[in-house]
Amino acid sequence: MIDFLNILQETWAVRALLASSLVGIMCGILGCFIVLRNMSLVGDALAHAILPGVVVAFLLVGYSTLAFFTGSVLAGLLTAVGITWIQHRVNTKNDAAIGIVFTAMFSLGVIGISYISRNQGVHLDLKDFLFGNVLGVADTDLLLTGLVTLYVILSVVVFYRYLFVSTFQPVVAETMGIPVRLIHYFLMLLLSFAVVASLQTVGVILVVAMLITPAATALLLSDKMEKVIVISAGMGLLSAVVGLLLAIILNTTPGPAIAVTATSFYLMVVLFAPKKGLFAKAVRRRQLKLRIDREDILKALYRSAQKGHAVNAELRDKLDISLLNWQRGIKQLRRHKWLQTDSLKLTNQGVEAARRLVRAHRLWETYLATEVGLDKEQIHLDAERHEHLLPEAILSAVDEKLGYPQLDPHGSPIPRSIGKPAFPLSKIKVGETAILSADQDGAYVSARLWEEKIMAGTQLRVTNRNDSLLELDYEGRTVSLALQLADQINVVPQGTFVAEA
Structure with a gap:
């Protein structure tokens, strides 16, 4: 632990931590719009396609951070224009156009770097561009990353309205006079900036993880765009910091460690997100199953009472409900005061709740037979599923649509709406x-x-x-x-x- 704390006091460690944090925030913010626009593959393409720009910049200027930045941005914009041109002018699928352009650009970059590296005294390692070298971040790299991050944040704040509308409703944005195509190219420019600024931290391959994974994580936690952006930026920051610290502790490559950390956070959210997580969905499915069993028991007791039949074990077998769920359902019915405590006789509230279920079932059967045209034999099972899910507002709308029918297709009376006003x-x-x-x-x-x-x-x-x-x-x-x-x-x-x- 002492050695670890001593490492964090080193200048290179502080620079690496700052650079990783800036990249995490920047990619998290920008990634929200990339993911929502279904442009994840475009981000991957731009990340790979900047290598020719690096090669050309090195041939013209030499080893220069500013030259690499300029050449990479130009290569990224050229890639974006090429992809868009093929998508709009050539009879080629969108994903195919992306694959064609970025693989060609990436291959040219790899060939160029391999050719340059054979010259004596030239150190241009392809591995550093692919996977990053955050521990070798220089002051100029840190300054460039900070400026790009600030520019991305200011751009999103200033043009948020245009980015928001063009992301969710591009047709509406055009009718409002918003230049949708110009916004698209501007987003490509910001994406090129982010990719170049992330070169030293995670490299051109793993930058895609920082653009996509925090945003995808945030979208599982919220549906409001402002909150999604803040959460995504926070997840990007947390992934970068934790990933870098784990890389130092485990003595492994920082770029892949950051990407794996971001993926780990995503998997945790996939499992435990309050609304969209798999665990929460399983709980809701279980609760729905218990509610359906409870309501089936309620309806069965109501029908038995209407026919004057006694309640016995055959009723549970007919419902295909386990003994445990039957006992749990009876207990919940009594808790809702729908069932008397000393017998299986329904209370007045229970009768009203059961009438609502019967009404929903028979109204939906009537709708399927009258409006959809299904046979009487086809409508029962579908009505059994939907009677538990239809709110009163939809039932009233269906009732009015059908002209307030008195009988269902089987000739059974449809109970009327419960809870009429004091003076209608x-x-x-x-x-x-x-x-x-x-x-x-x-x-x-x-x-x-x-x-x-x-x-x-x-x-x-x-x-x-x-x-x-x-x-x-x-x-x-x-x-x-x-x-x-x-x-x-x-x-x-x-x-x-x-x-x-």
Whole structure:
């Protein structure tokens, strides 16, 4: 441990730590847009295609950091233009165009470096360009990396709106007057800068890992772009620092150690991310399975009670539920107060919950038979799956779409919606008026009122009604509502005082 701390006090170690940190932050930020634009392979192409620029710069100027930077950026831009030109002008697949250009450029670079290295007194090691040499970072390399990182951060901050819109909605961006193609080339310029600045740290091969892996990790942790960028930058920084420290401790190559560390963090997030991780998904699947079993038990108990049948072991066998899940489901039903504590008889709340499941099942069967055109024999299993997943708003929309049917395709009655308001609009007689209440039961009713442009607190007058429709006069215009929908709309009859809850 003492030797390790002494190493960190060395000048070369401090330079390596700073350079790795800057590269991690820069690649993390830029990688978000690269991954979201499905340009990961383009980043790989630019990383490999800068070698000819290094060769040309060395032939013209010699060993110069600034010359390498300029030559590499020009080679990267030339690659980006070549790829885009082939994709738009030649009948070649996009990924094929990328592969053609970057392999050609990379091969030219390797040939050039091999030719130069044969000259006496020339030290231009291909391995350093491919895998990096962060322990040999000079002050000029550190300054260049710092300036490029600052430029990338400022560019993303200043042009964030344009990058955001052109990334997610390029067609909308064009209608807004945003030069989408120019933004694309600008992003290629930033990517070329990042690749060149990462040469000494992780090399042209492993820079792709720093561009892609932290961004992919961040996208598993958040769906908001601002948070994704911050998390990606943090993951890039953490991967670079931890990877470099592990390389020093284990006495191994820093570039690959940084890339492996970034991948390790990604795998940890893949397993344990709160929403998108495999462990969280497994827990949700397990919870869904338990809820479906519980609701199947509830529905089976309700149907048995409706038919007057006794509950016995055959009911559990028919449901194909294990004894453990049956006992767990009964316990949860009692916890929800849907089942009496001393018997398998449903409470009033349990009856309402069961009626909702039966309603969902039979409405969905009716929809599949009426709108989709499936046979009666085909609809049952599909309805069994979806009855647990359909929220009340969708059920109300399906009910209205079907014209509020009374029977399902098998001739069974469809239970009506539960939880009607204290005073529904359907009770208002022709010629009477009422005030629309702001307290409506369910998002669907509120959404339908919003569609009809009927505002809470305003006056409604019933002008006509029949067995299926209710006509209203609302601010001088006629509004027609289905009677079943009016039965769910809460109103206050004019002249009636209703105390606040």
